[in-house]
Amino acid sequence: MKTLYETTQATFLGEKTLEQKYLELINEEYSFSKEINILDKIDWDFKDFTTQYLTHKFHSYPARFIPQIPLTFIKIFTKERDTVLDPMCGCGTTLVEAFLNNRNSVGNDFNPLAALISKVKTTLIDENEFRYFNKKLAVMKRYLDLDYRRVDERINNLPNRKISKIFNRVVISKLEAIRETLLEVKEEEHNELFDFGRVALSSTIWSLVENGNGVNVDDLFLKKVKFMQNKLNKTTKIIKIIPKVKVICGDARKLKVKTNTIDLIVTSPPYVNALDYYRAHMYNMLWLGMDFDLFRKHEIGGHSHFITNRFRLLSEYLGDMLRSIIEMNRVLKKGKLCVIVVGNSSLEYELIESHKFFATMSENIGFKPVKTIFRNIDKTKKYTSADIGKIDDEYILVMQKTNDTEVVANDDNFIEGVVKEQMIGFREQIKIVQGTSIRGRKPTKERLLKNINKISEAIETIPQDIKVKG
Numbered sequence: 001m002k003t004l005y006e007t008t009q010a011t012f013l014g015e016k017t018l019e020q021k022y023l024e025l026i027n028e029e030y031s032f033s034k035e036i037n038i039l040d041k042i043d044w045d046f047k048d049f050t051t052q053y054l055t056h057k058f059h060s061y062p063a064r065f066i067p068q069i070p071l072t073f074i075k076i077f078t079k080e081r082d083t084v085l086d087p088m089c090g091c092g093t094t095l096v097e098a099f100l101n102n103r104n105s106v107g108n109d110f111n112p113l114a115a116l117i118s119k120v121k122t123t124l125i126d127e128n129e130f131r132y133f134n135k136k137l138a139v140m141k142r143y144l145d146l147d148y149r150r151v152d153e154r155i156n157n158l159p160n161r162k163i164s165k166i167f168n169r170v171v172i173s174k175l176e177a178i179r180e181t182l183l184e185v186k187e188e189e190h191n192e193l194f195d196f197g198r199v200a201l202s203s204t205i206w207s208l209v210e211n212g213n214g215v216n217v218d219d220l221f222l223k224k225v226k227f228m229q230n231k232l233n234k235t236t237k238i239i240k241i242i243p244k245v246k247v248i249c250g251d252a253r254k255l256k257v258k259t260n261t262i263d264l265i266v267t268s269p270p271y272v273n274a275l276d277y278y279r280a281h282m283y284n285m286l287w288l289g290m291d292f293d294l295f296r297k298h299e300i301g302g303h304s305h306f307i308t309n310r311f312r313l314l315s316e317y318l319g320d321m322l323r324s325i326i327e328m329n330r331v332l333k334k335g336k337l338c339v340i341v342v343g344n345s346s347l348e349y350e351l352i353e354s355h356k357f358f359a360t361m362s363e364n365i366g367f368k369p370v371k372t373i374f375r376n377i378d379k380t381k382k383y384t385s386a387d388i389g390k391i392d393d394e395y396i397l398v399m400q401k402t403n404d405t406e407v408v409a410n411d412d413n414f415i416e417g418v419v420k421e422q423m424i425g426f427r428e429q430i431k432i433v434q435g436t437s438i439r440g441r442k443p444t445k446e447r448l449l450k451n452i453n454k455i456s457e458a459i460e461t462i463p464q465d466i467k468v469k470g
């Protein structure tokens, strides 16, 4: 990667960096047909680009996408004050990019932690408020040691005793002291600071889960707070008019968003059989008093069930994604774009090309696939889907809404019919297409036969598997 000095020198000598050329390209205005062609001029790998600027770095989040993906579509396909939606917004990458580029945005995620992080990343806080907060934290720090006497009381007061298994008594005591201080901040009606502090606390807990005990918790927390304040202050200086941001903690299959109101959707859904978000964030959620069990029930793509027949996960996933795409169609204005970023995954050594399923299913519900862009993921960067381990590329599916869909997301008969068609197609494909296995690991002949039988069984259970649980 070029150093800042080299980059500055290159600019000085008249040689533009890839990043500068990219920014020039997306800042131009184009006609719609040209806009689509501009997508071909972009190097989607975004190698060596700066990706963790401003509020993007507030909190780790598995399988987030790089900001340049939403940024590109926001810049090219919307104008200022338009409304951008991410129905599965995770840590709010799309929302932050909309915010920085003077677009209104709506973010939705069933994970309450995701909704909290997204909100905090797009909420500017006044300097006086930060002054009050810093004083409060200074008092907390000064009296922190005295609080060790109350460790047992604290452990008993924890939202869930499971937590005590991964943190030692000193760590628990300190985290509780921070939590109590934040509750005081809330009682004193500084709600935005309360949320801001909870994100810093959650980010501290994330570091503890990743690095174990032995970290100085209060110092780490205070460092995070300072870092976040600095980034928000910088953002405040950039934003001229504050765009509207609405964050909903809800289900993408039942969006609380008005029909035909959205100018662009950019989203990345969970992958089938890849990661349970509720598990990744369990400790954070417990500490913040959030209901991870409710989220677990509604999480799309989770893999902790259907252990004996993993292909049932696929039909369940396709059903959930079809419902979500129907909702995307409903809220999007006609002629506008819906961009879905997803990687391949695997089930029983069979390759699952989710983007292909999405493209075909969407054609039934008023979308026209415009383009599918392939991109390599830089595996050295933690923010990518490479977190999950086996995914090192992803696809950007670009679709245009051509019609208002005639079906509704809770039409089980329709969902059942489309998923059945997809599963039958998948069964036929693995019979005839060689090399459908992932990363060169082909299923043996025996396993292939077993898989075909399992898919047939999964087709039988579609009516129950596609039902929305909970």
Ligand SMILES: C[S@@+](CC[C@H](N)C(=O)[O-])C[C@H]1O[C@@H](n2cnc3c(N)ncnc32)[C@H](O)[C@@H]1O
Residues within 6 Å of the ligand: 061, 062, 063, 064, 065, 066, 087, 088, 089, 090, 091, 092, 093, 094, 108, 109, 110, 111, 114, 250, 251, 252, 253, 267, 268, 269, 270, 271, 277, 298, 299, 300, 301
């Ligand atoms: C790949 S992540 C999105 C990451 C996001 N693009 C970012 O940059 O942070 C997928 C998200 O889908 C969310 N999700 C899972 N099931 C959901 C549901 N039923 N409704 C809404 N969101 C859901 C997960 O909580 C997760 O945040």
